[in-house]
Amino acid sequence: MSTSPTTNEREEGLAFQPKFDSSGLVTCVATDAATGDVLMVAHMNDEALRKTIESGEAWYFSRSRNALWRKGETSGHTQRVVEMRLDCDQDAVWIRVEQTGAACHTGRHSCFYRKIDAADGDTRLSFVDADKQFDPTKVYSK
Numbered sequence: 001m002s003t004s005p006t007t008n009e010r011e012e013g014l015a016f017q018p019k020f021d022s023s024g025l026v027t028c029v030a031t032d033a034a035t036g037d038v039l040m041v042a043h044m045n046d047e048a049l050r051k052t053i054e055s056g057e058a059w060y061f062s063r064s065r066n067a068l069w070r071k072g073e074t075s076g077h078t079q080r081v082v083e084m085r086l087d088c089d090q091d092a093v094w095i096r097v098e099q100t101g102a103a104c105h106t107g108r109h110s111c112f113y114r115k116i117d118a119a120d121g122d123t124r125l126s127f128v129d130a131d132k133q134f135d136p137t138k139v140y141s142k
Helices: 008-010 045-056
Strands: 026-032 040-042 059-062 067-070 080-087 092-099 114-119 122-127
Touching: 008 059, 040 045, 040 092, 045 067, 045 080, 059 080
Parallel strands: 026 092
Antiparallel strands: 026 040, 059 067, 080 092, 114 122
16 A cells, blocks of 8 residues: 555645655745745755754755755855745745845845846846845855
């Protein structure tokens, strides 16, 4: 007999049953609790998800470094979790956070600082809300 939850149990039930992908990750969207701004999209493995729940601070898993990390451990730009939600099939997490400093490693408030513009068959990017709050070369040179 299978111990895996059925689709209905996962989508309609109240049991916490995160559905990790083949790499053991779920996607996490972090938004500013005060403004609703999307700050960043990252990934969590089981440990990052559990540490976030237990500590009330955002923890993520870096695919590029293959390492667990707490938001702000190097930069000091932390995220205190106000609320966590799971999507319908429990394979994506949304956290509303109180952001201290900038969320993006480029020094900006949000990782979403470029807008897609399409005109005359040409697609380009333009900066929006792109002012830097810190110099990443100074913060991450440690």
